[in-house]
Amino acid sequence: xxxxxxxxxxxxxxxxxxxxxxxxxxxxxxxxxxxxxxxxxxxxxxxxxxxxxxxxxxxxxxxxxxxxxxxxxxxxxxxxxxxxxxxxxxxxxxxxxxxxxxxxxxxxxxxxxxxxxxxxxxxxxxxxxxxxxxxxxxxxxxxxxxxxxxxxxxxxxxxxxxxxxxxxxxxxxxxxxxxxxxxxxxxxxxxxxxxxxxxxxxxxxxxxxxxxxxxxxxxxxxxxxxxxxxxxxxxxxxxxxxxxxxxxxxxxxxxxxxxxxxxxxxxxxxxxxxxxxxxxxxxxxxxxxxxxxxxxxxxxxxxxxxxxxxxxxxxxxxxxxxxxxxxxxxxxxxxxxxxxx
Amino acid sequence: xxxxxxxxxxxxxxxxxxxxxxxxxxxxxxxxxxxxxxxxxxxxxxxxxxxxxxxxxxxxxxxxxxxxxxxxxxxxxxxxxxxxxxxxxxxxxxxxxxxxxxxxxxxxxxxxxxxxxxxxxxxxxxxxxxxxxxxxxxxxxxxxxxxxxxxxxxxxxxxxxxxxxxxxxxxxxxxxxxxxxxxxxxxxxxxxxxxxxxxxxxxxxxxxxxxxxxxxxxxxxxxxxxxxxxxxxxxxxxxxxxxxxxxxxxxxxxxxxxxxxxxxxxxxxxxxxxxxxxxxxxxxxxxxxxxxxxxxxxxxxxxxxxxxxxxxxxxxxxxxxxxxxxxxxxxxxxxxxxxxxxxxxxxxxxxxxxxxxxxxxxxxxxxxxxxxxxxxxxxxxxxxxxxxxxxxxxxxxxxxxxxxxxxxxxxxxxxxxxxxxxxxxxxxxxxxx
Numbered sequence: 051x052x053x054x055x056x057x058x059x060x061x062x063x064x065x066x067x068x069x070x071x072x073x074x075x076x077x078x079x080x081x082x083x084x085x086x087x088x089x090x091x092x093x094x095x096x097x098x099x100x101x102x103x104x105x106x107x108x109x110x111x112x113x114x115x116x117x118x119x120x121x122x123x124x125x126x127x128x129x130x131x132x133x134x135x136x137x138x139x140x141x142x143x144x145x146x147x148x149x150x151x152x153x154x155x156x157x158x159x160x161x162x163x164x165x166x167x168x169x170x171x172x173x174x175x176x177x178x179x180x181x182x183x184x185x186x187x188x189x190x191x192x193x194x195x196x197x198x199x200x201x202x203x204x205x206x207x208x209x210x211x212x213x214x215x216x217x218x219x220x221x222x223x224x225x226x227x228x229x230x231x232x233x234x235x236x237x238x239x240x241x242x243x244x245x246x247x248x249x250x251x252x253x254x255x256x257x258x259x260x261x262x263x264x265x266x267x268x269x270x271x272x273x274x275x276x277x278x279x280x281x282x283x284x285x286x287x288x289x290x291x292x293x294x295x296x297x298x299x300x301x302x303x304x305x306x307x308x309x310x311x312x313x314x315x316x317x318x319x320x321x322x323x324x325x326x327x328x329x330x331x332x333x334x335x336x337x338x339x340x341x342x343x344x345x346x347x348x349x350x351x352x353x354x355x356x357x358x359x360x361x362x363x364x365x366x367x368x369x370x371x372x373x374x375x376x377x378x379x380x381x382x383x384x385x386x387x388x389x390x391x
Numbered sequence: 392x393x394x395x396x397x398x399x400x401x402x403x404x405x406x407x408x409x410x411x412x413x414x415x416x417x418x419x420x421x422x423x424x425x426x427x428x429x430x431x432x433x434x435x436x437x438x439x440x441x442x443x444x445x446x447x448x449x450x451x452x453x454x455x456x457x458x459x460x461x462x463x464x465x466x467x468x469x470x471x472x473x474x475x476x477x478x479x480x481x482x483x484x485x486x487x488x489x490x491x492x493x494x495x496x497x498x499x500x501x502x503x504x505x506x507x508x509x510x511x512x513x514x515x516x517x518x519x520x521x522x523x524x525x526x527x528x529x530x531x532x533x534x535x536x537x538x539x540x541x542x543x544x545x546x547x548x549x550x551x552x553x554x555x556x557x558x559x560x561x562x563x564x565x566x567x568x569x570x571x572x573x574x575x576x577x578x579x580x581x582x583x584x585x586x587x588x589x590x591x592x593x594x595x596x597x598x599x600x601x602x603x604x605x606x607x608x609x610x611x612x613x614x615x616x617x618x619x620x621x622x623x624x625x626x627x628x629x630x631x632x633x634x635x636x637x638x639x640x641x642x643x644x645x646x647x648x649x650x651x652x653x654x655x656x657x658x659x660x661x662x663x664x665x666x667x668x669x670x671x672x673x674x675x676x677x678x679x680x681x682x683x684x685x686x687x688x689x690x691x692x693x694x695x696x697x698x699x700x701x702x703x704x705x706x707x708x709x710x711x712x713x714x715x716x717x718x719x720x721x722x723x724x725x726x727x728x729x730x731x732x733x734x735x736x737x738x739x740x741x742x743x744x745x746x747x748x749x750x751x752x753x754x755x756x757x758x759x760x761x762x763x764x765x766x767x768x769x770x771x772x773x774x775x776x777x778x779x780x781x782x783x784x785x786x787x788x789x790x791x792x793x794x795x796x797x798x799x800x801x802x803x804x805x806x807x808x809x810x811x812x813x814x815x816x817x818x819x820x821x822x823x824x
Contacts, residue, residue: 139683140629140692168688
């Protein structure tokens with residue numbers, strides 16, 4: 051083998067015209083591959099996702115994520131293997147951090163394990179590049195294995211695309227390809243998975259893309275307005291104007307109908323664009339916060355963004371901390387061109 | 392997890408949840424090689440076959456007639472180009488075909504000539520199996536074939552000392568795979584199991600020689616289907632861990648625990664012989680360092696399992712341990728693990744019971760064979776229960792209450808116990824989910 055297929059990354063042999071695995075034309079430039087729309091949510095054509103060209107000017111932007119720092123094993127000091135386990139004592143390395151906070155000019159994020167979960171399977175990544183501010187929040191699906199790795203990998207992959215100038219759909223596809231690689235072939239129906247929520251703020255508008263049930267809100271003087279629709283039966287009903295709470299639906303109604311991972315239903319993320327005319331905060335959060343309906347009481351319009359995300363995280367912990375929490379905020383003021391510090 | 396290009400897949404079945412303080416991780420690893428396994432070798436892998444036929448005095452009559460037929464069928468089943476020889480075994484080993492000590496190359500002429508030579512097999516003399524295996528070894532050593540397989544047919548007990556026999560087995564280990572068969576009334580299951588364990592083959596026995604022909608055909612067919620030799624199970628285990636056992640548990644039970652070759656401090660290889668398109672199960676039990684077992688909520692790796700040929704990794708899997716205080720999780724048994732644990736216990740209960748019976752230890756024999764009846768009943772293995780019922784009087788199969796029958800003059804009954812000992816080593820696979 052000499053090279054990887056630009057479409058599905060399977061190994062190829064010198065002289066091959068087409069990929070043995072996905073049939074892609076190996077002689078064509080990478081841009082030619084496009085996502086094949088699929089009729090049903092059966093098999094995810096993850097291989098068909100474009101792996102975007104490397105960012106043209108990655109050096110101009112910077113980003114931070116909640117990914118755990120590399121280093122020797124906390125228990126025995128040995129190094130970790132590529133599979134995420136210590137080569138000495140076998141201790142599992144979590145992909146994410148128990149608690150992390152980062153801020154860059156005009157964008158902040160916090161994640162916390164909460165009180166009940168064994169590890170933090172939420173992840174965030176924030177980035178700035180020129181006039182662009184970008185945020186990614188991913189929530190690992192706890193019923194799937196290695197979901198912390200899925201969430202962290204997706205967040206990091208996506209922010210690299212967004213900081214490099216790519217759009218949210220490209221970031222989602224790139225994250226999908228990376229997370230699909232985490233799955234073993236034996237685990238085709240039990241693959242690492244996570245939600246995906248990303249926002250790009252530039253040129254006076256906020257674009258939000260999502261798959262799953264992590265949510266984006268616009269907070270201003272009028273309160274919190276949800277910009278996203280959960281990918282679940284309950285979420286769809288609510289969006290259609292039905293009072294889902296009153297229906298007393300089973301827990302199944304909250305089950306995700308879409309997610310990001312090797313076994314995910316095909317398709318691109320939902321997108322919505324907001325052009326605020328008033329100053330406010332774009333908030334991105336996992337359901338570790340929004341599961342507590344009174345979370346909006348913890349919003350205080352006076353504090354700065356860093357203060358806000360910390361207060362919301364503390365609120366979720368105080369309310370029970372049943373799930374991991376990831377909250378990110380981008381303050382926005384249409385009257386000012388530059389990012390709000 | 393697997394490297395898809397190799398055509399080999401490893402799947403791990405386990406309950407990774409351990410109660411607080413527990414240190415033993417149990418897992419069944421299912422390894423499946425597709426038709427294209429080890430493609431670099433391919434279907435044209437060079438193969439060599441040695442067929443060893445017991446020609447001791449007791450073989451005379453119907454048994455030798457059937458053995459001749461079976462050997463002829465085996466020769467006919469060899470594909471063109473396979474290096475082969477037929478050996479007659481008595482107190483020593485003698486070349487039947489070709490008549491000099493070398494391997495012939497299978498084609499229409501050599502197969503015909505071999506069949507003619509087999510027709511002239513005569514019975515007379517004793518049984519010194521080690522000498523037969525030694526000749527097979529010399530034949531294989533002089534030939535570069537990659538896939539090396541032998542068939543050993545005997546109707547009696549080995550006349551050699553256990554030490555001599557073991558020394559020969561040790562010399563042959565790793566050089567070739569040998570399937571052994573007992574026929575008639577006087578062979579010993581324990582000896583065939585020794586050959587199977589050392590040479591990674593199957594062991595089987597039958598009273599009636601009429602079944603030999605079909606059995607030989609299927610053994611050769613299986614051997615001809617092998618495409619890659621020298622495949623090993625490689626285990627990485629964490630510092631301080633002890634490997635309790637590594638066993639092949641499907642399609643038959645083979646204990647590989649003592650067959651480890653250290654690769655590095657934490658990595659060792661266990662031989663699995665030659666593979667074709669097939670699927671096997673391996674049961675691993677790993678005892679983690681009791682001083683460093685995880686706290687509740689912690690997760691550790693108990694083993695990295697890979698299938699290797701030389702340094703080429705064909706497939707990979709992980710055996711994990713997660714400590715929990717939720718009893719519902721930690722007490723759940725993985726079906727495959729439980730199934731093979733039961734099968735292995737049944738096989739060893741019969742073998743231990745027969746060994747005790749042989750040694751005149753009636754108490755132990757009764758206890759072990761009683762346990763075997765109980766396990767076989769629980770597992771629904773009625774054939775095994777019936778065979779055991781010929782050596783023990785079953786009073787209550789459910790509780791395993793039995794009484795040892797007197798060793799009978801009728802060898803026909805005694806051999807049933809030997810057949811049961813071999814039969815119990817063959818396992819079926821349970822469906823999971």
